[in-house]
Amino acid sequence: MKNLRMIGCSHRDAGIDVRQLLAFDAKQTADALGIWGSRFPDAELVLLSTCNRVELYATGIPNSETLVEALLDYRHVPSEQVEGNLLSLANTDAVRHLYRVTSSLESMVVGEPQILAQVKQAYQSAQEVGTTGPLLHDLFQSALRTARRVAGETALHKHRVSIPSVAIADLASCVFETFNEKHVLVIGAGAMADETLRYLRDEGEPHIHVINRDPERGKLLAQRWGGQYHEWSELWNQLVQADLAISTTSATEPVVTTSAFDKYVAPHRHQRPLIILDLAVPRDFEQAVSEALGIYLYSLDDLAQACKKNQSARAAELPRAEKIVTQETASFVTNAHHRATAPVIAGLRQELERPKKTELERLFRKLPDLDGPQRQEIEQFADRLVNKMLHPPMESLRDASQNGTPHGLLDAIRRLFHLED
Amino acid sequence: MDTGINMLCFSASYAIALALELSGLWVQFRLRRLALLLAAAAGLVAHTWYLGRRVAEMPAAPLANQQDWYILAAWALAVVYLTLKFYYPRSSIGLFVLPVVLGLIGGSLLATTEPLATFQAPRIWGQVHGIFLMLGTVVVLLGFVAGLMYLIQSYRLKRKLPADSRFQLPSLEWLERVNSWSLGAATLLVGGGFLTGVLSRLAQEGDQNFVPWTDPVVMSLAAMLLWLIVAEVFRLVYPAARQGRKVAYLTVAAFVFLLLVLAAVTLRDSLHQKTERAETSSSTAAGGLR
Numbered sequence: 001m002k003n004l005r006m007i008g009c010s011h012r013d014a015g016i017d018v019r020q021l022l023a024f025d026a027k028q029t030a031d032a033l034g035i036w037g038s039r040f041p042d043a044e045l046v047l048l049s050t051c052n053r054v055e056l057y058a059t060g061i062p063n064s065e066t067l068v069e070a071l072l073d074y075r076h077v078p079s080e081q082v083e084g085n086l087l088s089l090a091n092t093d094a095v096r097h098l099y100r101v102t103s104s105l106e107s108m109v110v111g112e113p114q115i116l117a118q119v120k121q122a123y124q125s126a127q128e129v130g131t132t133g134p135l136l137h138d139l140f141q142s143a144l145r146t147a148r149r150v151a152g153e154t155a156l157h158k159h160r161v162s163i164p165s166v167a168i169a170d171l172a173s174c175v176f177e178t179f180n181e182k183h184v185l186v187i188g189a190g191a192m193a194d195e196t197l198r199y200l201r202d203e204g205e206p207h208i209h210v211i212n213r214d215p216e217r218g219k220l221l222a223q224r225w226g227g228q229y230h231e232w233s234e235l236w237n238q239l240v241q242a243d244l245a246i247s248t249t250s251a252t253e254p255v256v257t258t259s260a261f262d263k264y265v266a267p268h269r270h271q272r273p274l275i276i277l278d279l280a281v282p283r284d285f286e287q288a289v290s291e292a293l294g295i296y297l298y299s300l301d302d303l304a305q306a307c308k309k310n311q312s313a314r315a316a317e318l319p320r321a322e323k324i325v326t327q328e329t330a331s332f333v334t335n336a337h338h339r340a341t342a343p344v345i346a347g348l349r350q351e352l353e354r355p356k357k358t359e360l361e362r363l364f365r366k367l368p369d370l371d372g373p374q375r376q377e378i379e380q381f382a383d384r385l386v387n388k389m390l391h392p393p394m395e396s397l398r399d400a401s402q403n404g405t406p407h408g409l410l411d412a413i414r415r416l417f418h419l420e421d
Numbered sequence: 422m423d424t425g426i427n428m429l430c431f432s433a434s435y436a437i438a439l440a441l442e443l444s445g446l447w448v449q450f451r452l453r454r455l456a457l458l459l460a461a462a463a464g465l466v467a468h469t470w471y472l473g474r475r476v477a478e479m480p481a482a483p484l485a486n487q488q489d490w491y492i493l494a495a496w497a498l499a500v501v502y503l504t505l506k507f508y509y510p511r512s513s514i515g516l517f518v519l520p521v522v523l524g525l526i527g528g529s530l531l532a533t534t535e536p537l538a539t540f541q542a543p544r545i546w547g548q549v550h551g552i553f554l555m556l557g558t559v560v561v562l563l564g565f566v567a568g569l570m571y572l573i574q575s576y577r578l579k580r581k582l583p584a585d586s587r588f589q590l591p592s593l594e595w596l597e598r599v600n601s602w603s604l605g606a607a608t609l610l611v612g613g614g615f616l617t618g619v620l621s622r623l624a625q626e627g628d629q630n631f632v633p634w635t636d637p638v639v640m641s642l643a644a645m646l647l648w649l650i651v652a653e654v655f656r657l658v659y660p661a662a663r664q665g666r667k668v669a670y671l672t673v674a675a676f677v678f679l680l681l682v683l684a685a686v687t688l689r690d691s692l693h694q695k696t697e698r699a700e701t702s703s704s705t706a707a708g709g710l711r
Contacts, residue, residue, distance in 0.1 A: 158586075170584045171578070171584070173592065174574060174577075174578055174584065174590075174592055174593065175578065175592060175593045175594065176592055176593075176594050177591075177592045177594040177595045177598075178594075270660040270664070271664060271665045271666075271667065272664050272665070273593055273594075273597075273664065273665060290579070293665060293666065294664070294665045294666075296578045296579060298581065302581045305581075306584070
């Protein structure tokens with residue numbers, strides 16, 4: 001491998017302040033790659049920048065310090081500010097790291113699926129700028145393949161671990177066959193409501209209704225999700241209509257008491273199922289509301305418990321995922337080392353092809369009466385002989401490549417067969 | 422032509438499918454779902470073959486006797502199961518449907534193989550009566566299974582029991598829809614079966630053309646029909662009975678009535694059996710024709 005290196009930082013080693021200092025948006029990524037590409041014309045470069053990590057992958061750059069310097073220069077960040085927060089990896093470690101990142105084993109929420117698309121996007125951006133080459137092409141393609149293997153051969157991605165995803169995909173979908181045309185009531189306009197609506201939209205096209213004490217924020221949330229805003233006084237009426245209620249207010253007292261629910265809501269619902277996701281702390285719905293027929297009430301604690309269970313299920317899948325990463329890393333490294341032997345093998349073949357050709361011409365001159373099939377048979381014999389002679393050195397090179405580029409063996413072959421560099 | 426396919430073949434296939442469904446509660450092994458589908462499909466093929474052979478042997482089959490009637494109902498339910506399994510491959514529907522299929526096949530062993538008396542009546546009434554009641558039975562059983570699943574799913578959600586990939590049920594919304602539909606369809610089918618039964622009885626010749634209202638079979642079927650009509654009216658009038666657990670309870674209760682009817686038909690049926698007099702009169706009629 002031509003000095004494969006990775007430098008960068010992630011949520012594991014650096015706080016958000018450092019990550020923000022080094023973060024790149026799409027435009028800056030293209031610009032930085034262009035500048036670095038001109039500065040290191042022989043190098044291959046890919047920059048991956050997400051909320052949780054900034055990583056620069058490169059080949060053909062003699063040392064990591066040069067790479068760090070280039071990164072910090074572009075962002076105008078003094079090295080003291082990031083001291084101790086940057087990770088630097090080379091060769092096999094860098095390969096393994098990228099595979100782990102792409103397979104979401106390094107993610108903040110292990111198993112989250114977005115990182116695969118982000119890695120793909122990072123490679124495509126570098127390709128557009130023209131800073132990729134054969135090694136990084138192979139590396140990123142194999143990283144994507146590894147991630148797909150991890151997703152397909154393990155259940156790592158199947159267990160949801162975020163509160164909104166568990167609430168919608170694991171619980172609400174047990175009640176509703178589809179979310180299309182469902183009446184979804186959002187009480188409060190907090191970040192959790194926004195996040196839950198995002199998951200909900202992925203699952204269907206419900207009618208969204210927002211109620212909030214602050215009309216400005218309520219209207220904004222309703223507008224963002226194509227919903228309808230209602231005055232706070234409409235709360236009971238909206239609860240009667242709702243199929244799914246998501247509550248995220250910051251009220252210090254329960255917004256919906258059992259007595260009010262029993263009086264204003266339950267009699268008008270006729271036991272029609274209602275799923276309530278109470279994502280507020282402290283709770284917006286009194287626990288006893290769930291005793292009414294057809295009411296399924298989940299608090300943040302209930303959902304957190306489900307998340308915890310899924311996290312354990314994911315953890316159980318980790319060894320299998322790690323095994324795949326280890327296998328793929330070993331395979332990539334062996335192939336990369338073996339690729340380094342390609343020029344020698346090509347030279348060797350050429351060295352043997354030359355006398356073969358000369359000898360065949362000489363033989364055919366001496367035996368002019370040979371017909372077409374006879375000449376072909378002799379040519380095939382010569383080809384087989386050359387291949388058989390090449391087989392042992394190639395096998396030895398392949399075996400030796402598993403432990404790194406076999407420089408000693410390559411030198412010996414060069415000297416034995418008088419191969420030029 | 423004896424192909425060697427008998428009741429044991431398809432019963433065993435369904436039993437294997439059920440065992441595979443049950444095993445999924447504890448262990449998840451590769452190709453389990455495929456093996457399950459293959460076992461159920463093999464059972465259905467053998468089942469169909471068996472019924473086809475019965476039709477070839479006896480044109481009045483598969484409604485020629487009580488045993489055939491049970492086996493045909495089990496076949497219809499097995500078809501429903503396989504269809505649902507394709508739509509909901511991960512669900513544990515088989516844990517509920519397959520025991521009912523096996524129960525119907527088991528019930529057929531208790532049922533008589535004597536030809537049903539309805540063939541003495543104008544044949545069309547007898548056939549329509551049999552088909553209506555067979556379909557009504559399948560629909561009530563389906564409603565019962567959906568009702569049971571609804572109650573379990575609702576219990577799990579109410580008690581916030583975590584979702585388990587080894588035991589998945591369809592959504593409450595879907596189950597509720599099946600429950601409501603089954604109640605309505607069962608009322609029509611059982612009503613149709615009852616009416617055609619009365620008509621077929623009245624169409625008979627000689628001293629058989631009356632309805633024995635005190636017969637246990639007639640009484641239990643009338644009670645079941647009455648219950649279905651009351652349940653349907655209750656459902657239409659009382660909004661809370663149109664959804665949720667109430668409709669599930671109604672379908673479970675309909676199943677209890679069905680059990681009574683099946684017990685009366687299987688154990689104490691004098692209504693559908695050929696009487697000596699009827700046989701004599703039919704042979705006389707046949708002789709007269711000759």
